[in-house]
Amino acid sequence: MILITGGAGYIGGHCAIHFLERGKEIVIFDNLENGHIETINALKNIGNLHFVKGDLRDIDDIKSVFKQYDIDAVIHFAGYIQVEESVKNPSKYYKNNILGTLNLLDSMIENNVKNIVFSSTCAVYGEPEYTPLDEKHKKNPLNPYGRTKLMIENILDDYEIAYGLKSVKLRYFNVAGADSKTRTGEWHDPETHLIPNILKSVFEKDNIFKIFGTDYDTFDGTCIRDYVNVEDMAKAHMKAYLYLKEHQKSDVFNIGTEQGNSVKEVFDTAKSVTGKDIKVKLEPRRDGDAAKLFADASKAKKILDWHSEKTLEESIKTAYLWEKSRH
Ligand code: UDP
Numbered sequence: 001m002i003l004i005t006g007g008a009g010y011i012g013g014h015c016a017i018h019f020l021e022r023g024k025e026i027v028i029f030d031n032l033e034n035g036h037i038e039t040i041n042a043l044k045n046i047g048n049l050h051f052v053k054g055d056l057r058d059i060d061d062i063k064s065v066f067k068q069y070d071i072d073a074v075i076h077f078a079g080y081i082q083v084e085e086s087v088k089n090p091s092k093y094y095k096n097n098i099l100g101t102l103n104l105l106d107s108m109i110e111n112n113v114k115n116i117v118f119s120s121t122c123a124v125y126g127e128p129e130y131t132p133l134d135e136k137h138k139k140n141p142l143n144p145y146g147r148t149k150l151m152i153e154n155i156l157d158d159y160e161i162a163y164g165l166k167s168v169k170l171r172y173f174n175v176a177g178a179d180s181k182t183r184t185g186e187w188h189d190p191e192t193h194l195i196p197n198i199l200k201s202v203f204e205k206d207n208i209f210k211i212f213g214t215d216y217d218t219f220d221g222t223c224i225r226d227y228v229n230v231e232d233m234a235k236a237h238m239k240a241y242l243y244l245k246e247h248q249k250s251d252v253f254n255i256g257t258e259q260g261n262s263v264k265e266v267f268d269t270a271k272s273v274t275g276k277d278i279k280v281k282l283e284p285r286r287d288g289d290a291a292k293l294f295a296d297a298s299k300a301k302k303i304l305d306w307h308s309e310k311t312l313e314e315s316i317k318t319a320y321l322w323e324k325s326r327h
Pocket of ligand 1: 197198286
């Protein structure tokens with residue numbers, strides 16, 4: 001059985017669907033602080049799903065999962081993800097992301113579970129010295145959120161040396177889109193991400209979409225990001241899991257499309273996909289945004305045989321259908 005921490009959240013939920021649809025028995029462990037019980041309910045009929053409400057900060061919560069279920073691998077999504085909040089409240093981030101992960105890893109070792117796929121982020125690189133970013137790029141995260149992810153990557157390597165734990169770390173670029181059957185999608189509160197914010201403004205008339213920064217050193221002045229589809233992302237986790245099972249080897253991979261799109265391009269694509277004339281306000285830069293981030297994902301292609309398949313249009317289309325279903 002596979003344990004998915006944070007499986008009631010955005011990426012974890014899509015990953016759970018992917019695993020269930022491929023006949024894997026899974027147990028989702030989630031404290032439902034940012035995850036949603038509705039996601040668990042939507043997944044119930046897909047396959048062999050168990051759910052435990054619990055918090056990684058409480059070692060007894062996670063230990064009991066290993067006692068109750070015969071776990072053979074872990075996909076670890078659970079953690080706080082908001083950059084701005086991490087700057088204001090680092091204690092919250094270090095306690096949950098670091099201590100929570102240590103509790104998880106120690107429970108794994110105690111139960112002789114030695115395979116883990118970990119959700120890392122391109123935020124571990126910090127301000128890029130070159131693009132596309134490959135895995136060898138210098139790691140210099142700009143905020144506590146990114147630092148927790150890099151620390152966990154290092155902890156995983158130390159646990160390999162000491163206890164033989166094998167890990168695949170996936171460094172996500174910008175994840176976008178929703179389940180193609182609209183069973184789940186992106187649902188954060190507050191929402192800070194670009195695509196859901198554009199789409200929300202279609203349904204909530206007082207919610208005018210804002211572009212943060214039009215004076216970046218890019219071709220149209222807005223930031224460039226790499227938007228990888230969430231179902232493609234789920235596939236990457238399956239490939240990583242199978243790689244661990246087959247090779248018992250640790251590694252780290254960028255997961256992105258290798259294509260950069262500017263905020264204005266995403267906005268224009270959203271207008272054409274929805275057929276709506278979406279209002280926009282131009283605002284100053286948001287703190288801590290790098291001008292340009294996109295992946296060199298050739299290592300994932302070569303070693304995991306994973307590559308991004310869905311286009312930005314497809315991601316925006318499924319995200320729009322999901323947003324519509326919520327309103
Ligand atoms: N962005 C924006 N308006 C929004 C949300 C985001 O202009 O309402 C911009 C943000 O400044 C960044 C890009 O969109 O340049 C992607 O931001 P997001 O928060 O989605 O992901 P990040 O790259 O910060 O992880």
